[in-house]
Structure formats: structure tokens, C-alpha cells
Amino acid sequence: MKKKVLSMVMVFLLTLTLAACGEKATVETEGEQSSVQQESGSSAETETDAPQTPKGEEITLRFSWWGGDARHEATLKAIDVYQKAHPGVTVEAEYSSFSGYYEKLVTQLASGNAPDFFQVDQGWVAELYARGDAFADFGSYKDSIDLTTVPEQMMTDYCIMDGQTVVLPFGYNGTVFLYNKSLLADWCDENGNLAMETWDDFIRIGKELHEKNPEAYMTTSVTDGYLRYILKPMLEQITNDIDVRDDFTLGFDESQMTQAYESFMKIFDEGVSQPYEEAVLYDSMQNNPLWLNGNIGGIFLFFSNIDTEIAGLSYDYGVTGMPMFEDAEISGQECCPSLMVAINKNVDTAHQKASAEFLEWFLNSEEASLILGTVRGVPGSRTALNALESNQMLSDLMSQGVKISNDTISLKNGAYELNSSVKAVFVEYMEKVIYGVSSPSEGSDGMIQDLTKVLGDLAGSGR
Secondary structure, eight states, X not given: OOOOOXXXXXXHHHHHTOSTTOOSOSSXXXXXXXXXXXXXXXXXXSOOOSOOOOTTOOEEEEEEEEOOHHHHHHHHHHHHHHHHHOTTEEEEEEEEOSTTHHHHHHHHHHHTOOOSEEEEXXXXXXXXXXXXXXXXXXXGGTTTSOSSSSOHHHIIIIIEETTEEOOEEEEEEEXXXXXXXXXXXXXXXXXXXXXXXXXXXXXXXHHHHHHHOTTOBSBOOOHHHIIIIIIHHHHHHHHSSOSXXXXXXXXXXXXXXHHHHHHHHHHHHTTOBOOHHHHTTOSSGGGOHHXXXXXXXXXXXXXXXXXXXXXXXXXXXXXXXXXXXXXXXXXXXXXXXXXXXXXBTTSOHHHHHHHHHHHHHHHHOHHHHHHHTTBTBEESSHHHHHHHHHTTOSOHHHHHHXXXXXXXXXXXXXXXXXXXXXXXXHHHHHHHHHTTSSOHHHHHHXXXXXXXXXXXXXXHHTO
């Protein structure tokens, strides 16, 4: 596929933001910064309630994932608990940082040496499935793993391809607006609820805040956040369609994209957002002085990152939903699996079945849930989520965020929407419009032309 040559800066930014359903422009994805959860209720040191492996049967399984130290530590602890209860099962952990993980996995699949089960990003699923050598069908192991604990819509939108259940969600995320009640007190009611329902409200509050305090802004973000949490929701509210359809066509035309760009640019032109050239100097909110000093009204983010972004800060915070245009029918907020797991199609049936049995415990049991907490995001399994909520392992703000996102759930991500080449085009033209290199109309026209070429190449390659 003919690839557009990008600047070194663009490559760097895209590398940092490749992982889907992650809000943060870091080399790790959702939930990696969460601390290892403390057990409550069932002790992780006691023998698991999961079915025991018959004596005399021994099997070794390989499990690969990426993440940060908190994810590694919690996962290793869970594996240890499972192995103690299943003396015949050895789970070999193959873990790393995000950098290079995808390339290594593709190489392993091609050489027939991939792990028995492995973590994948939601944005990779369509491409890996198209290879034909990656995913076993979980549906073949319904006696070993309960597939009904994941919400039906999530299964349909993200897990099932051609009638096969090829992946399952470790966790999921949705977009909310986390706001500083202390800074935005003048625009909150007596209960601290922000009076913001529309984009007009958002712009008005931001203008008034900046006029009152020139050092303060209504919002800020990183490059990926401006695209995924503001521009693309605006576009979907305008079109009532996903941006990149699964048939390699676009869900918008030039007029609609121009309208989205014009609305998006108001946040910069009217002093609502921190200037883009300042905001993108920081790879996370925890490194942005304006956020740390309480001079940002709020940020759009995935709800699993709420606790991370306010860690160590003494301000009072609230959570609300995505603002909408007056005539919008959908919120446009991104609600999708954050991380997923697949079983290797090319290992034998015994290893596939044993992998499914491990994942039944890992994904659905209360015991595993209390060990893992939110290190892979808020659990996609209802039983795991219930375990965390009943043991008070979700903060009040995160619980509110989950409810708000679930109540305003929008369209799924297109199968190729998070493809790196597709995303590169979106970022390139968004920045051209922000920096004034292109007008909204010119940016729309150029972006559609380039996206059409990229999607044509993807369709032609069978990916």
C-alpha cells in the first residue's frame, strides 16, 4: 500500500496514540496507570473457586500482553492464583510495553509461533481477522467460557465477525467530560452540576471563563484527544453516521466535514481551549501545568482514566456527558472495548480449550476481578463489573462516568477507523486547519481525497 510520507513529528504523535480506546497519548493504554487494586471480599491468597484441573493432566499456555507495571503486577498475581488451584496448568507470561508489541505479534502469527492467547487492541481486530491465521472462535468453547456476560451490543459491534466470536473485551471505555467544580462554580447549580448540554453552552461558558480569568481555559487535550473527543463526535452528531464505514467508504461528505471543522475551530478562535501549540507540548494532563494548577475547566476523556487524571489534585470534580448540537440525534461519544483478548487459531484444540477455561476465570470470576481491578479498564464482563462495584473498587466519579456513558452510548467505531494510515490523514488535516494552512473547506476536500485513496488501498489489500 502506498503510504504518504509523514513528518517525524507526525510519526511520533501517531506512535503514541495508536492504541484505541485509549484517551491518553502515551505508549500505554487505558488503565495502565491504575495502581494494583487491593483485594476485598474474597482473598486472592485463597484457593480459587474455578473448576480444578484433573490430576495427571499437564498443559503449558502462553499469554502475551502489553502494559505498565500495575497491569503486569496484577496479571502475574492472577496467574499465580490460578496456577495454584490448577497444578496441571502452567501459564507462561510474555509481557512488554506497547512499543513493538503489534509488530512482534504479527511476526509470531506468520511464523506459527504466536502465544496461545494474547491481548489485542480493538483497532487491530479487522486487520488481524483478515489474515485468516489469528483468531479461534470462542463460540466453539461455550461449555468452557460464558459469552453472555458481555453486553449484546458490544458483542455484535466489536467481537463477532462473520458469525464467529473472535475476540472478547478485557475492559471498555466511554467518553465523558470531567470538570473542575471549583473553577466552574459560577456555571454550576447548587449541587455542583454543570449547566452544559449543548456545544453553544460549552463555547459560551468557555468564553466567559477566559474573559474572567485570561489564564484559564474551558478545556485542553493532547492531539489524539482533540480528534477523538471533540472533532469526531462533532462530525458524527452532524452526520448521524460512523466516520469510516466497514465497506471502506466514508460516512460524511465535504459539506459535513467543513461544518465540523468550522464548529471545532470555535474552541480555539474564541479562547475556549488552551492554544493547540501549547497543549500538545504535554503528553498527558498530569504534565500540563494549567491542569495541575486548576486553570482548566474540564477535559474530555475515557472514564477509566478519571482517577489517574485527578490523582494528587485537591480540587472538587464532577462528571457530565458530551455536549451536543441542538438538532443532533446521537452523542457521538466513543464507547468501545479498551483492550481485547483472542485465542490463537493455530494451536491445538487442547490448548484452545484450556485457554478458554483460564479466560472464563480471568474475565468473569469475582476472585480474578478483585485482583485485576481496572488495570485493563472498566471490565467488559457484567459479573466482573458487579464485583468491583459491590466491593467499592470503583470511585464515585468513575461509577458516574460509566453510567453517563452507557446512557448516551452512540455509534460503534468503524472496523478501520483506528487504522494507523486512516488516522494519520485525520490528524494531518486537523492540524492543517488548526494552524491555518488550510481553510475548513480546503481541509475537508483534501482529507476526503486522501482518505479515499487510503481506504481504496486497504480494500485492495484485503485488509
